[in-house]
Amino acid sequence: MTEPTRLLDTPESELERALLDAGRSYTVSGSSRTKTLLALGLTGVATSTAPSAVAATSGLTKATLTKVALAVIVIGSAAIPVWRYLDRAPSAQGTQPPAVHLDAALRSPPAPVESTPAAESAPAPSAPAEGAETPQPAARSAGTARAESRVVSAPPLAAELAALDVARTSLSHSDPGAALVALDGYARNFPHGKLSIEAEVLRIGALAKSGQSDAARKRAEAFLRRHPDSVLASRVRSYVGL
Amino acid sequence: MVLIPYPLVLRLPLPPAAATLKLVTRSSERDTRLRAMVDRYLDFVARVLRNAGTPEAEVDDDVQRTFIAVANRLDDVRPDAEKSFLLQTALRMAAHARRTLARRREVHDSDAQLLIQTPLQPEQMLDQKRARQLLDGVLSEMTLELRTVFVLYELEELSMTEIAAALRIPQGTVASRLRRARADFRDRVRALSGSTHAEVGS
Numbered sequence: 555m556t557e558p559t560r561l562l563d564t565p566e567s568e569l570e571r572a573l574l575d576a577g578r579s580y581t582v583s584g585s586s587r588t589k590t591l592l593a594l595g596l597t598g599v600a601t602s603t604a605p606s607a608v609a610a611t612s613g614l615t616k617a618t619l620t621k622v623a624l625a626v627i628v629i630g631s632a633a634i635p636v637w638r639y640l641d642r643a644p645s646a647q648g649t650q651p652p653a654v655h656l657d658a659a660l661r662s663p664p665a666p667v668e669s670t671p672a673a674e675s676a677p678a679p680s681a682p683a684e685g686a687e688t689p690q691p692a693a694r695s696a697g698t699a700r701a702e703s704r705v706v707s708a709p710p711l712a713a714e715l716a717a718l719d720v721a722r723t724s725l726s727h728s729d730p731g732a733a734l735v736a737l738d739g740y741a742r743n744f745p746h747g748k749l750s751i752e753a754e755v756l757r758i759g760a761l762a763k764s765g766q767s768d769a770a771r772k773r774a775e776a777f778l779r780r781h782p783d784s785v786l787a788s789r790v791r792s793y794v795g796l
Numbered sequence: 797m798v799l800i801p802y803p804l805v806l807r808l809p810l811p812p813a814a815a816t817l818k819l820v821t822r823s824s825e826r827d828t829r830l831r832a833m834v835d836r837y838l839d840f841v842a843r844v845l846r847n848a849g850t851p852e853a854e855v856d857d858d859v860q861r862t863f864i865a866v867a868n869r870l871d872d873v874r875p876d877a878e879k880s881f882l883l884q885t886a887l888r889m890a891a892h893a894r895r896t897l898a899r900r901r902e903v904h905d906s907d908a909q910l911l912i913q914t915p916l917q918p919e920q921m922l923d924q925k926r927a928r929q930l931l932d933g934v935l936s937e938m939t940l941e942l943r944t945v946f947v948l949y950e951l952e953e954l955s956m957t958e959i960a961a962a963l964r965i966p967q968g969t970v971a972s973r974l975r976r977a978r979a980d981f982r983d984r985v986r987a988l989s990g991s992t993h994a995e996v997g998s
Binding site for chain 2: 557558560561562566567569570572573574575576577578579580581582583585586587589590591593594596785
């Protein structure tokens, strides 16, 4: 059977091309892969996906894991304040690139649709157009500056992942004690972490596996009240037999 | 030394250490396979979900649900059928999302109408976010069977044979639906651009 030529190869109009491009170039958010791997209960999310790396992780003994967990927590506790300090310092001197403002981005002229093959596979970031209102540091309000400071000083997702990976690996190696230690470290270092929901699910699992059934059940019920439609709800139920 | 006949050896239970090792190896193989599937098909699954009608805000969750559903049946999935299995699961997820959306129809209908009726300026047509909104409007107006074939052929670039296998319909039906879907899509895009469409890009 002959396959007809795709419409994008012979678009009838620029609008048609733009619509088809929009459909083809859709990509997930940056954290989607991470969250999917976590939802699947896979370890080594923050590390290389090479099979050798996976095998190396699987081969860790309980003792090694405990040591790794403690090392991450100790190093993390020391490194994060230092990192935050170092990160704030250049910001105060105005050397950080200005954050992209949604209003300005929306006001800026659209990117041309004529695109290279590379641009077709991923949407190009919309650069501020010439003459568009680019916010100047001096003109920023105090509230905006505070908001930007919060954005800049947010710990990177990779650090959160590394901390949760330790907990998850410990749990998958039947060492809930080490997992709980790692999760305590995560809670200390990332009080407003992006992966706090995943951390809570891990904690419920670790509590259940360490024999603290009542605590696990209480947390599970609270979690299900807060997130009844969560993708992770079924796992929480299975941990505590709900 | 007692010799055990070969068939009996196969039926003997494995020593605990060997059994554990086998389980760990199997678990590791499974994890590796799942991880490879996520790496390879994450964007594909997300695009199918989005273009098949899952609202933007729910795509991440449904991506996870799709992979969890496939993980639960991983042993039933042949390695050469992973993409097809994910596709079928994602289409079912999207159908569920559309039904949920239908229960909140008033708001979305009015949004879609607004998108269709608002006069377009040429520069607006090129804005990517606007293009995504317009595409959502156009696709949501198509019937489900035409939309599915259109999305898989025009946006995912699957062959008609692959679509027929995934949807479990004859290739002739795919060809027929595709022909109608393309005509329908073009009519709707022409209606969107109105009299200005011929001028854009000229």
